[in-house]
Amino acid sequence: MFREGLALLLAHEFPKWQLLQAGSLEQAAARLAEDSGIGLVILDLSLPDSTGLATLTRLRQRAPSPRYVVLSASEDQELVMAAIDQGAAGFVPKSSQTGAMLGAMRAVLDGGVVLPPSFCETSPPPARTATEALGVSPRQAEVLRLLIEGKSNKAISRDLGIAESTVKTHLETLYRKLDATSRTQAVVAAARLGLRLDA
Numbered sequence: 001m002f003r004e005g006l007a008l009l010l011a012h013e014f015p016k017w018q019l020l021q022a023g024s025l026e027q028a029a030a031r032l033a034e035d036s037g038i039g040l041v042i043l044d045l046s047l048p049d050s051t052g053l054a055t056l057t058r059l060r061q062r063a064p065s066p067r068y069v070v071l072s073a074s075e076d077q078e079l080v081m082a083a084i085d086q087g088a089a090g091f092v093p094k095s096s097q098t099g100a101m102l103g104a105m106r107a108v109l110d111g112g113v114v115l116p117p118s119f120c121e122t123s124p125p126p127a128r129t130a131t132e133a134l135g136v137s138p139r140q141a142e143v144l145r146l147l148i149e150g151k152s153n154k155a156i157s158r159d160l161g162i163a164e165s166t167v168k169t170h171l172e173t174l175y176r177k178l179d180a181t182s183r184t185q186a187v188v189a190a191a192r193l194g195l196r197l198d199a
Contacts, residue, residue, distance in 0.1 A: 002094065003044070006071075006101075013102050025050040025058060032063035040109060041066045043088075046073070053082055060087050060150060067149065069108050075116045085184040087150020090114035113148055113191035130195050134177040143170040144195075148187050 007019055020035070022028035025047050032038055041063070045055050056070060069090035070083045080091045090108045092101055093116050104114040130141035139160070146156045153171070157164040175181060178189035 006042070009098060009102070010105070014105075024048050025055055028059060029062045032059070032066070036065070038063070038066050040105070041068045042071060042105070043068055044071045045083075053079070053086060056083060056086050056088060064150070064155075067108055069104065069114065075118060077118075080116060080119065081184055081188070084113075084115075084187045089148055091116060111145065111196045112194065113187055115188065115191045119188065119191065130190070133193050133195055134174075136174065136177060140170045140174055143167060144174050144186070144190065147171070147174075147183055148190060 003021060003023070007021055010017065011019055020031050020038070022031050026049055028041070028043075028047075032041070041059065043056060043059065045052055047055055050058060056068060060068065064087075067089040068087060069092055070088045071092055071094055072079065072083075073094045075093045075095075083091050090104055090113060092104045092114060096104070100117075107114050130136055130144050131138055136144070139162075142160060143156055146159055151159065153164050153167045156167045160167075171186075175186060178186050178193075180186040180189050
């Protein structure tokens with residue numbers, strides 16, 4: 001019922017979207033296999049055939065390209081951080097009001113990161129690019145975008161056609177600029193800054 005309601009809401013707000021629905025992990029994996037053009041997956045962590053973060057892990061293994069937004073009844077900080085660590089670009093509590101949920105989808109599609117309000121002491125500033133907000137190079141901004149998509153250093157290296165050692169150098173700079181010591185902290189910092197990471 002929640003899925004049907006969300007689909008109606010999204011169809012009304014984003015009439016140009018093609019919405020596909022799946023009621024299980026296997027159905028979702030099949031849809032993703034059939035259509036390589038899917039850009040956003042809104043994933044409930046409670047499915048009949050998979051629950052918890054294993055759902056995100058299993059689906060991302062099969063389809064790593066789309067951006068993933070996790071929906072959950074829980075706002076547990078460890079769960080949110082673990083979802084981000086596993087490559088989710090957003091985490092939206094099911095208790096969110098309609099406007100906040102739609103805003104979260106827009107932000108992720110615009111290249112942003114979305115976390116529950118409890119993670120941000122104040123509202124994030126207006127969306128800016130990483131180059132504008134952090135003073136990093138366009139290449140470093142690309143590395144940050146791929147990091148937020150959950151890509152490994154090796155995958156980032158392959159996607160950008162640069163050496164893995166160069167990726168590590170870029171990450172060191174990004175961590176310093178974001179005052180972060182890990183991938184997950186970098187993603188949380190990007191969300192708090194309201195960074196827009198265009199594809």
